[in-house]
Amino acid sequence: MRNIVPVVDKKAFLRGFLKKHQLKRRECSWLLNYLMNDDQLMEKVHFLSCCEGTPKALIISAQGVDHIPFSFRKNDHVTTDCEKAFHDIRLNRTEEVYIELHFPDTDSYAQYLSVLEDNPYFPDTERLDALEKKAETVLTEAVRTFQQERLRKEIDEALDVGDKEAFMLLTKELNALR
Incomplete structure (x- = not known):
């Protein structure tokens, strides 16, 4: 607007x-x-x-x-x-x-x-903007945490089956998220 x-x-x-x-x-x-x-x-x-x-x-x-x-x-x-x-x-x-x-x-x-x-x-415009930014930050962090947990599970599975190539690839992805 x-x-x-x-x-x-x-x-x-x-x-x-x-x-x-x-x-x-x-x-x-x-x-x-x-x-x-x-x-x-x-x-x-x-x-x-x-x-x-x-x-x-x-x-x-x-x-x-x-x-x-x-x-x-x-x-x-x-x-x-x-x-x-x-x-x-x-x-x-x-x-x-x-x-x-x-x-x-x-x-x-x-x-x-x-x-x-x-x-x-409108009294809440600034407050709503701040809340929107905070919600976006929380959502971004939640997505990142979910991705890290998923990658850890996949790394554990790769270790269990002895798939060194998958282990290396998934570890690289996990490190990139940190």
Whole structure:
């Protein structure tokens, strides 16, 4: 995911999105068109897969998904009134607006994926990155330990049957793993 998406790309995505998907609430189309027609506002628009923790968020759903049609959250206040969201955005043009869209096949819609940004307010992003690295390290070590144990068993079998060539080859592999 990128963190700086050009306005042109955001507008192109929204144009295509609105042509392809019917939103559950018609007012949401009007709101997205309003944003799309104002480059200054579009600079403040960010598409996120999850708007958790953001100070100002629009959550909009298209037909075909099991999700609420619309919700607008500003700090701790939540409303399903699209008109209130419109007026807040219109009156507070300098505030960032985070948009979470729900529609079928989000994971395979390339244009959508190209405008997605990282959520700067998601508190666990750094912690999850650290956990991911730790899990990868643990997994790598577990695989290495398993391979060493397997090679030791094969070395023992080679010794039992007196296969010097297999013993030498397996010992070399085991030493390379260490």
